[in-house]
Amino acid sequence: MDNDELLRQLYDLTLVGNKPAVLELTNAGLEAGMGPETLLYEALIPSLEEVGARFERGDFFVPEMLIAGKAMAAALEILRPLLAETGSANIGTLVIGTVKGDVHDIGKNLVNIMFEGAGFQVIDLGVQVAPEKFVDAVIEHQPDIVGFSAFLTTTMPMFKANINALNKAGLRDKVLVMVGGAPVTQEYADVVGADGYAADASAAVVKAKELLAGRRAVTSPA
């Protein structure tokens, strides 16, 4: 099997979530001397992007996305230490959680898959996460982005409470805030003062990259 064929197969098998085959191909690629970046950027990430696109039009559903995410995560476990050596381990860190008063987490878990699949390091705080816990996690992990998820219109007001807590701790300008969840809209995100919103998991990744690029353009020395 030549390298192009291997990448093509890795792409296809990640798409259908065949974890054993994905592991095998990842190892085979490394043995054949391919770089971890090549495997990541030319097969795994494009494959997960396609998963996201299919999910958006309904062709893929939660089970398909989860299974593809698991295959991807297994491959990443092999690649991550190697990528760390080359300094391209992750393109950003995301701290994420479902807000206090809300117990929904399937949507948030799909967001995690898409972010991990795009090369982010994801720290998931789980559900019913209080503002103080978000603050502590931002101090501890110094993420680029903190994400708040809410599935109920009654719990969406916690976005504002979380942002207030970040302000109070003097952290608000150190981290980008993204919000999401079924009832959330761009307008609501603007009202509470979030930096970004997206309607679904793959759009969230696109938005996150855009926000990071914007921030780096501002903060990097000319």
Added chain:
Amino acid sequence: MTPGQTAVPRVDLLFSAAGKEVKVRVPAGVTIFDAASWNGIAIDSTCGGHGTCKKCKVRVTTGSVPPSSVDPRAFSDAELRDGWRLACRAEAAADLQIDVPPLSTRPKAATVGVGRQVILRPAVQKRYLELDEASLADQRSDAERVLAELDDLEPRVDLAVLRGLGPTLRAADFKVTAVVVDDVLVDIQPGDTTERKYGIAFDLGTTTVVATLLDLSTGTPLAVSSMLSKQQPLGADVISRISATMLDPANLPRLTELAHSSLADLTGEVCAEAGVDPLDVYEIALAGNATMTHLALGIDPEPLGVAPFILAARLWPEVLAQDLGVPVHSRARAVVFPAFGAYVGGDITAGLLAAGMNRDARTRLFLDIGTNCELVLGNRDWMLATAAPAGPAFEGAAVRCGMRAAEGAIESVSLDPDQVRLKVIGDAEPAGLCGSGLVDAVASLLSAGLLDRSGRFVPAEQAAQALPGLASRLTYLGQERVFVLHWCTEPGDVSNAIFISQRDIRELQFAKAAIASGWRVLLEEAELTEADVRQVLLAGSFGSYLSPSNAIRLGLVPRLPVPRIVSAGNVAGEGAKMALLSVRERAAALALLGEVRYVELSDHPDFNERFIGQLEFPA
């Protein structure tokens, strides 16, 4: 079997009444009177089981019941030895056989919508009294004079009654009618008004409010009226109404006022239709979900809307009709159904009562499908309840061509080899798809092989093979696959057609998975399997339109023979009526609170895995 609870001992009672034998099983310690009443066996009584009228005479022929303190006043020693007892004082501690004598008065019974017979025993009682006029020789107070004639009822006297009592008695020559509700004397009226006593049963739904005016003398419904909830502008579902109160504190009084105004309008309508004076309505009953009940009572609902989802109270303090803004007799009482949990509310308590879940030996699954789906599994010995967030798919929301079940909605769908058969509400031009139509459409697509088990439309080539006559309807709108149910303009004009999209099917799958995970968790808690369910009761209006075979096809309900899936109708409203017609039924509804165990799904281990596993359709 009583999963997760210690078993209440049960006793078997064999009644011989009116030439028939009826065997019933009840918790030990229940009175013979209650056991009979709950099971529709008529025993004479005028005092309502207080041991004062001494009319509920029965003879215990097998088994023994010690005589109560009242029995020696009602029976001779010989009769006592013969097993005669007052049924209301006789507790059934062991299995018994009981003879019920023929009735001296014809009991009035009413048939309610679910086909249940309810023996009339309303809390509202009227007595015509011809009192001795006061004199220097008889200087009893006016209240004592009245109460002496009501000694079997022993009512408390409302202060407001005392205010006008003197003039009323004298103007009416001491010939008056006493109005007693439960244990309160609420009015003294001149002359004989005993024929005029009414109640109104309200089903306070999130979407629709229904009122039924009942003649409490006969049990007959005199008028029914319904309307869309006036709270609609503040949100279509309970969560959005709760969040409205969180966004603006002025919205709580506003929602309360809108609930009151809905109830008041309906009161006016039913009374006008039946020609009844609203002042002759002495009691109302209200069955609503927890949020609607909180809002109607003016209670801040915020804790219902966020985890851990807490009720202000399960049982309500004494409530007057005027507390709910219902313009009837100023001292009329309100029976407000208690809730099991934040998402299994008083409407379900009422529904379980009407469905007889607490009396039936068969293990049944009670399902009320809406944005929130309430599920109760059990029989007369045990019950488990839970709530599953089904989302708005069945209400037509979140579905591209979805609409409520109103004129123009496609309510049923079937696929022939070369045509799509639609049934449209009002026989109108199709305007959209309502919940039952959505279920039919997806079930038909599955059965026709156009949809695979995972819920994905099959590839075009496969569709062309499975159903060549309809394959052209499986097409694209932009990037998304859709199946066209009705071409509104010309064939091929997808954007103006009524269709079901791939993402619509995903919405239905979320709803299905929530509901199916719910009853599977309950079955597991009870250590039962699907086949152990003897009957599925579909409550609410959606349940009436849902096709049982398609509900099975989608895995929305356990896989059972189709006749075992039955529509139960508006059981919440029926339960509210029963509470007005019988204090016994009302007591049974309260007793349900102790008999039903609430299972929280979101806290259940592996709920996510289970839910995801239930997204696919059954093979």
